[in-house]
Amino acid sequence: MTQTSDLWKLTITEAASLIQSKQISPVDLIKSHLERIENTEKQLNSFISVLSEKSLAEAKVAEKEIFSGNYKGPLHGMPLGIKDLFHEAETKTTAGSKIYGSDYSKETSYMVGQLKTDGAITIGKTQMHEFGMGATSLNPHYGPSRNPWDTSKMTGGSSGGSGSSVASRQSKGAIGSDTGGSVRIPSALCGIVGIKPTFGMISRSASFAMSWSQDTPGPMTQNVTDCAIMLKSIAKHDPSDYNSAKFTPVDYYKELKASVDNIRVGIPDSFFFDIVDEEVKKAVLEAANVLKSLGAEIFEVELELIEKSLDISTIIINAEASEIHSKDLENHASELDPGSRWRIELGNFVSAVDYIRAQRARSAFVKGLNTTFEKVDLLLTPTIPVLAPGLYETEILIQGKKEDPLPLLSRLTRPFNLSGHPAISLPCGFSNSGLPIGFQLVAPYFKEQRLLNVGLSFENATDWIKQPSL
Amino acid sequence: MQNEKITPEKLRVLAELAGIKLTEDRIQELLPHVNELQSKIHSLDDLDLEDVEPITRFMADQE
Numbered sequence: 001m002t003q004t005s006d007l008w009k010l011t012i013t014e015a016a017s018l019i020q021s022k023q024i025s026p027v028d029l030i031k032s033h034l035e036r037i038e039n040t041e042k043q044l045n046s047f048i049s050v051l052s053e054k055s056l057a058e059a060k061v062a063e064k065e066i067f068s069g070n071y072k073g074p075l076h077g078m079p080l081g082i083k084d085l086f087h088e089a090e091t092k093t094t095a096g097s098k099i100y101g102s103d104y105s106k107e108t109s110y111m112v113g114q115l116k117t118d119g120a121i122t123i124g125k126t127q128m129h130e131f132g133m134g135a136t137s138l139n140p141h142y143g144p145s146r147n148p149w150d151t152s153k154m155t156g157g158s159s160g161g162s163g164s165s166v167a168s169r170q171s172k173g174a175i176g177s178d179t180g181g182s183v184r185i186p187s188a189l190c191g192i193v194g195i196k197p198t199f200g201m202i203s204r205s206a207s208f209a210m211s212w213s214q215d216t217p218g219p220m221t222q223n224v225t226d227c228a229i230m231l232k233s234i235a236k237h238d239p240s241d242y243n244s245a246k247f248t249p250v251d252y253y254k255e256l257k258a259s260v261d262n263i264r265v266g267i268p269d270s271f272f273f274d275i276v277d278e279e280v281k282k283a284v285l286e287a288a289n290v291l292k293s294l295g296a297e298i299f300e301v302e303l304e305l306i307e308k309s310l311d312i313s314t315i316i317i318n319a320e321a322s323e324i325h326s327k328d329l330e331n332h333a334s335e336l337d338p339g340s341r342w343r344i345e346l347g348n349f350v351s352a353v354d355y356i357r358a359q360r361a362r363s364a365f366v367k368g369l370n371t372t373f374e375k376v377d378l379l380l381t382p383t384i385p386v387l388a389p390g391l392y393e394t395e396i397l398i399q400g401k402k403e404d405p406l407p408l409l410s411r412l413t414r415p416f417n418l419s420g421h422p423a424i425s426l427p428c429g430f431s432n433s434g435l436p437i438g439f440q441l442v443a444p445y446f447k448e449q450r451l452l453n454v455g456l457s458f459e460n461a462t463d464w465i466k467q468p469s470l
Numbered sequence: 471m472q473n474e475k476i477t478p479e480k481l482r483v484l485a486e487l488a489g490i491k492l493t494e495d496r497i498q499e500l501l502p503h504v505n506e507l508q509s510k511i512h513s514l515d516d517l518d519l520e521d522v523e524p525i526t527r528f529m530a531d532q533e
Contacts, residue, residue, distance in 0.1 A: 311511075311513045312514065315510060315511055315514075318507065329490065342500060345500060348485070349476075349484055349504050350511070354511045356524050357514055357519070358514065359524035359526060361517055362524070362525050363522050363523060363525045
């Protein structure tokens, strides 16, 4: 039997089995993770706040429920990290900023509420790039989150703390939010699984927005099965979120089965492989070969307007972020991260006509992508074209050319925020220097089950789910 | 709008119209970012968007 002190190493699925059979209690589990946090947090900085007392109190409640026969399912008693832009009553929510979080939140976001209904326990609010406005998680107020595979490297962001907490097993899973890749980027750089579901599938109520038309919360986990468990809990229509989609709920966990047969996978060669580290390219193409060996058909595809998608996305996000944070700029300009400040200021110079034109171009891009999905079932790309950069690295060598790594971090993920299609990042290898590499699968709207099933097949056929030595 | 470079003078006017206060130093700091954004905006000028309606409320309902 697993030692109580080692419970932090288990996946959600493994720990749930022990909890359901009453071999361990949620209190043991939370204590083990709190100890893990205590031993590693100075090196990682995954959390803005660790909820030691609250999580232990909730674990005692969960223990009573389970021992009295009221087991709620695989999330019951599971310690999760929640990105610090989702409100949860009796916790402080900063959005990675010094402007917010002086008082306790009075409400709980619908999405966090769903996890709690299923028995999950928030062990901490995770570190993030201020307001989610960047892909590095370098935060001048709370410090950078650090990559568990090499603490001199970035986790990526903006959900950096969620990535490091899951990869280091400080938490069993975490929630991130993804406006330009903020779930998938840290998932790829930290060697874990992260899914950005279809836009509108997960409620954003009672959370800090960055771009109303692109913000998408998503789970980050050790493996695909845990991802299915978390997604099942939170993928529900919420009438209080204006952009919440209406769809038939799916039990992604129950429906999970390793399956690749006859799946048509499109690889968009241009753009996605134009600027890419050789080790990343090799690992991602090898992932495609694995899927082929499992029964997938591989095609080369071209995506219409893909080159323009980044410009379209920038115009829309900047305009929306400026309106969302206009009061912050007016009242707290000097307290903002300089990077957030110029971004908020910048959006003021997008005219209404510019914004509408960008939304027309977006419409054309979405139409083209939907046409591609008539020919293929999935797209396969690298998640990120580079390995985890050093924390403050401003130049890296790719294909013999010096590149600024920062714009590259979100280059391959942003197009699918613009289109709203679901996308998952899966671990597919390690560099010679021991850094994780991830690849991205993208599906038509509401085909998350396909992403998970193909992801599980890939996971079963490979051995890339590993734990850092930290 | 033609694709012409934004000057400090023009940025001052645009900031005033947008209702944001910018110091002279801030104008100089923002100027290259504003011009970069303008070039992204103008990169869409050559798209054929005839008969393409904007996404004004993005919604991917299944039902």
